[in-house]
Amino acid sequence: MIIIQIAGFLGSGKTTLMIRIGKAMSEKGKKVVIIVNEVGEVGVDGDVLAQQGLRTLEISEGCICCSLSGTLQNTLRKVKQEYSPDIILLEPTGLALPNRINSLIRTSMVEPEMTRTVALVDAFRVDDLLANTRQFFIRQVEHADVLALNKVDVIGEDRLLDIERTLEEVLPDAKAVRISAKTGEGVEALVRLLNI
Ligand SMILES: Nc1nc2c(ncn2[C@@H]2O[C@H](COP(=O)(O)OP(=O)(O)OP(=O)(O)O)[C@@H](O)[C@H]2O)c(=O)[nH]1
Numbered sequence: 001m002i003i004i005q006i007a008g009f010l011g012s013g014k015t016t017l018m019i020r021i022g023k024a025m026s027e028k029g030k031k032v033v034i035i036v037n038e039v040g041e042v043g044v045d046g047d048v049l050a051q052q053g054l055r056t057l058e059i060s061e062g063c064i065c066c067s068l069s070g071t072l073q074n075t076l077r078k079v080k081q082e083y084s085p086d087i088i089l090l091e092p093t094g095l096a097l098p099n100r101i102n103s104l105i106r107t108s109m110v111e112p113e114m115t116r117t118v119a120l121v122d123a124f125r126v127d128d129l130l131a132n133t134r135q136f137f138i139r140q141v142e143h144a145d146v147l148a149l150n151k152v153d154v155i156g157e158d159r160l161l162d163i164e165r166t167l168e169e170v171l172p173d174a175k176a177v178r179i180s181a182k183t184g185e186g187v188e189a190l191v192r193l194l195n196i
Pocket residue numbers: 008009010011012013014015016017039040041042043093094150151152153154179180181182183
């Protein structure tokens with residue numbers, strides 16, 4: 001079992017990306033379970049997704065990295081026991097810290113063969129996030145396996161190059177990839193970078 005965490009600030013495109021990756025993996029014959037903490041802007045329609053082979057679970061009324069950390073761990077154990085999926089896709093809220101979630105996974109006794117973290121960044125908001133919530137932004141993306149710069153379908157090349165230069169200065173070790181969760185551009189490359 002592999003657990004893939006899709007982390008990133010509010011509205012960065014986590015749900016859109018997670019559903020896209022989930023469908024692609026399900027089409028390849030993998031058994032996929034999606035766990036969402038609080039449904040945000042784009043919702044998850046359990047019935048629709050079930051028809052596409054994706055089982056979805058929602059953990060609400062609290063944050064899985066703090067007040068509901070026990071619930072997250074119980075849910076992971078239950079999902080493993082009941083469904084034994086190949087892949088769990090996990091979407092924390094936009095205010096969660098991926099490292100906290102990963103340490104909760106490590107102590108939940110589900111023993112995944114692999115845990116991967118994608119940090120999803122809305123390309124339009126990089127300057128704003130660095131200006132206003134710099135430390136939080138860096139903590140949220142710095143240890144991810146891949147940094148995905150999202151929404152490149154609606155941003156020009158010059159602006160994108162500027163944003164990439166800014167990110168490289170702040171996070172010189174990040175493995176960055178351009179994607180559009182909406183159109184699917186770059187998503188295959190992102191999955192390849194995860195080495196799963
Ligand atoms: N143009 C464009 N819009 C996108 C892309 N990915 C997501 N969006 C839009 O961005 C908004 C937020 O997408 P979500 O998938 O809900 O993002 P999220 O990170 O799950 O949001 P929260 O759960 O509310 O934090 C929606 O209006 C999406 O349609 C993209 O690649 N390109």
